[in-house]
């Protein structure tokens with residue numbers, strides 16, 4: 001059985017504290033206590049929604065962010081419109097991006113995440129929709145062992161504000177059950193991870209729902225897991241002193257039946273979490 005996701009989270013935080021090494025980070029100027037390699041697992045079949053309970057997490061914003069990725073949003077203003085402010089700083093305060101001639105003005109994020117997932121540029125100038133291809137195959141029960149959506153396009157890194165952190169999602173079918181393996185190169189454990197855990201869960205649940213498959217498990221593979229130096233005291237002396245609660249569950253509007261629904265009318269209010277008991281919020285500092 002999968003261990004409660006909040007417990008997996010606190011175990012990872014403790015491992016970083018016990019085994020992590022200090023690494024200077026040039027981009028942000030803030031050092032990070034860093035661990036290489038972590039594996040998390042979420043049981044979508046059992047509907048154990050992976051929300052950290054040792055602090056209040058903002059899952060509505062996390063779900064909105066995922067919807068923005070699936071819709072190929074490229075502007076922080078689009079994310080704000082659907083209830084997510086997480087891209088404001090990287091679009092408008094990141095020094096390297098502000099100085100980049102590719103930036104098209106206020107709120108532009110450039111060719112990141114969903115732009116690559118939905119509009120991968122081909123040499124002939126046309127675009128390829130990775131997500132649509134995967135949805136079409138899964139709907140027909142096909143797993144060609146390459147049901148992959150990747151946002152990672154090294155040839156276009158200079159056209160976006162940040163390289164994607166959760167960069168690749170691989171879908172797999174066994175019998176009538178859909179699995180998801182999600183790869184993450186760089187993980188801000190106090191902040192970003194509390195968004196990424198529920199996002200992986202929702203991505204599998206939604207894809208299963210629109211393809212007619214049963215949801216199985218998510219395998220979340222993290223390479224560089226870190227805590228920024230200015231977050232460490234709150235993590236060690238506040239959050240990790242708390243006892244986790246049981247996992248909540250998630251219900252998704254059953255009227256969502258297609259990728260087009262996700263592109264057109266779905267909003268964060270189509271997702272309802274029940275039984276979320278959490279300790280009070282912690283305002284962790286954010287490194288731009």
Ligand SMILES: Nc1nc(=O)c2c([nH]1)NC[C@@H]1CN(c3ccc(C(=O)N[C@@H](CCC(=O)O)C(=O)O)cc3)CN21
Pocket residue numbers: 057058061085086087090162188191192193194195282283284286287288
């Ligand atoms: N340093 C850093 N950490 C990240 O986690 C991160 C980035 N940069 N840049 C790109 C995205 C943006 N993400 C973010 C950005 C902000 C929050 C954040 O401020 N979360 C608060 C409040 C959220 C709210 O009120 O909606 C939190 O307490 O979780 C979370 C994830 C994740 N990513």
Ligand SMILES: O=c1ccn([C@H]2C[C@H](O)[C@@H](COP(=O)(O)O)O2)c(=O)[nH]1
Pocket residue numbers: 027162163164165166186187188189191192193196
């Ligand atoms: O979904 C996300 C997006 C970003 N992060 C974190 C991981 C790092 O702390 C920064 C990105 O910095 P890089 O220098 O590009 O690695 O953002 C996250 O945890 N989750």
